[in-house]
Amino acid sequence: MGIQDIIEGKKQWRAHVARVKALPPDYQIVYKEMQKYLFKVGPIGLADGGLLPGIIDFFEEGVAAGKGVLELIGNDVAAFCDDLIKDSHTYADAYQESTSGKSSTDEE
Known part of the structure; x- marks a missing residue:
């Protein structure tokens, strides 16, 4: 990773x-909670992927439609996040694989 990549990443x-x-403000609060949760348990490629920008797109559409943030995601922020990442390889998955000696490519 070169200096230009770092600069471009910071701009983004x-x-x-x-x-x-x-x-x-209510959308910001929920977004920050979602971000915190996803950084803690979320998919391994979170920083490189489009999940966080996709959430913002979704929220901007909700704002434009005049909806409250809880109308969009429901009352359980963690459950909403879990549903977003249900098919993604997470840090928890990687940890479990490392402790069990299995990799994601092993056959069961």
Whole structure:
């Protein structure tokens, strides 16, 4: 990873954060909780993928439609996040594989 990649990554992250700050306060609170949860248990490629920007897109559409954030995701933020990543390889999966001696390519 070169210096240009780092600079470009920072620009993208700043643009991402600016989109979050443009959301109404209740959306921002829920987004930050989702982000915290996903960074803790989420998919291994979270930083490289489109999940977080996709959530912001979804929230921006909800704001444009005049809906409250809980109307979009429900009352259980963790359950909503779990549903988003249900088919993704997570850090928890990787940990379980490392402790059991299995890899994701092993046959059961």
